[in-house]
Amino acid sequence: MKKFTLALAIFLSSFFFSLGLSAAAGAPCGNYLSSDGSTKGECEEAYINPKDKASLQRGAQIYMNYCLGCHSLKYARYKRVSEDLEIPLDMFQANLIFGDQKMGDLIQIGMDSKEAKQWFGNTPPDLTLEAGLRGADWIYTYLTSFYIDDSRPLGVNNKVYENVGMPHVLIDMQGIQRSVCKQIPLIASNGGLKQDPLSGELLTGEKCGFLEVDNNSGELNPEEFAQAMLDLTNFLAYMTDPMKVERESIGTYTLLYLFVFTMLSYLLYREFKKDLH
């Protein structure tokens, strides 16, 4: 019986372990090539922090100015955003609400979805829950992966979402980004860098699909742009899960209570157990 239980336990733990490994695989980010050329299709990690109010405020500013024209946030309300992000009501109303919408309104847009479908080939999706659907890493990588492609009707393409119908709205901010080829060091079969056996020089090979921004073509330098996109990603992650901070703090108190409860009930159980022996 002991052996039976043990064997089952070993099987189950190895099973769940392998399940965890297999879940990590997959290529969610399309043709995106990492900056050192080692991985393709893996998203960049978006280091965002839901407690960083300044980042969220900057993200909201970018969203309201650049994205809201086409992408609604129709399950969320202006007022909640202004409260959660600690943006004073009057300032929010003056700078982040356009048209005659009220603070208590859902964040809708005026664009007609049928017409939008004709213009872009697809209706631009509502983005309230996009971070839940695709994950923050995906959004961040997508936002930074637009590049010039003259074969596309809008002149741009995206590495993460090939042939996407969306224009590069932030091109003024980022500048001209191109997909380029680079000479990169070859990797030998043992995992090290490949060297010329005679001269010892590193061998290189050409690899295409790297993203490079033309110098000084945008309003922001690459670091500033990356930060701006992190802010925007942070804002969208907040949109999907606005209660994350509050939820985790309530959760912590609930757990503390349960630890005390469980401890007391254990002591009680131990007292009663004495009767039985």
Add this chain to the structure above:
Amino acid sequence: MVTRIMNWFDDRLPLTATIERHLTKYPAPINMNIWYLAGVLLVVVLVIQLASGIWLLMNYEATAEGAFASIQYIMRDVEYGYIIRYMHTTGASAFFALIYLHMFRGMMYGSYQKPRELLWVLGWLTYVLLCALGFTGYVLPWGQMSFWAAQVILSLVGSIPVFGEELLTWIRGDYLISGITLNRLFAFHVVLLPLALIAVVFVHILALHEVGSNNPDGVDVKKFKDEDGVPLDTKPFFPYDVMHDLYAIGVFLIFFVTIMFFYPDGGGYVIEYVNYEAADNLKTPEHIVPSWYYTPFYAMLRAVTFPLFGLSAKFLGFVVMAAGIAIFVALPWLDRSPVKSIKYKGIYSKFFLALFVVSFFVLGYLGSVTSTPGRTLAAQIFTVTYFAYFFLMPFYSKYEKCKPVPDRVSLS
């Protein structure tokens, strides 16, 4: 005073008798182990689901146009609505995790054997009702996965020969999955199925208290009684088991709350990521997977890839899948072993039970990933081994050599 109040009630209702029968004098075997906790935890989860369900119902809108938005309304605008919803979604997964453990306990210790056949059948019925509740509830948020899971599962009805298509239209109430389908699944989920579940659980517990709890040794504790007629190897359920259970509930809630507040998506298992997108009947998700608790049966459905006797592969898959769920009910009559507990059963019973567990998990994994020819073959093999546990049981349980069972429970 208290005695007078109790007397007043006792003259009109068997109050004291009921309390004694089900709590203070219900004899629980002293050697019950950790596996016996799943039952009480299931009752806890049932209460969680009923309570959170009622509050969700206060704000949910059962229309194709409004369902998805009303969930977000609950998540964002209703005070602590997200806690109520996460409680319900986490509760759904906990319900299945626990009922699988509970069923496995019964299989391990032969809790379905005489005189507990009816108890087992009633328990199986709660499982079937739970499957139906899980499915109907999953459709209600009206996300992409809700819609397409409903599409896939209901379309199985359409594979029934001759009148399948018409039956399907009748069940859907429409020519495709629509708001009408949503409405009827909603009615089942909030009225019919929970009512039936509560009734069956109630009778399940009544039946349990009639025949008494089994124990890890599978011996009859009622054989030896003291001079008062109380079985020797038992303790009163209240207070001893209740105190024990209270402690167990605490530990369980720590896990439950951790998922609920910190990992409400459960890595895509508790709430699937695809369901963050509203239902769209023109856009099929890349791959449709059911909730984790149905994946073993989904793998069986997909394992049948060939038509037979003029019946379509889809229909046969449907039959195999339904049989995978239905077969549990036959266990009391498949087991011919003279002993109950796996502790004293022979090597074959142990082997086949282990094989069953392995098959169940492997099928569960296969049902959650996209199928490839290799995976389909694996699913076919493990479907066969899954059923082998049941269909070969009359033979291996009868002819194997069992260990002698002690007269009284053993405490290790």
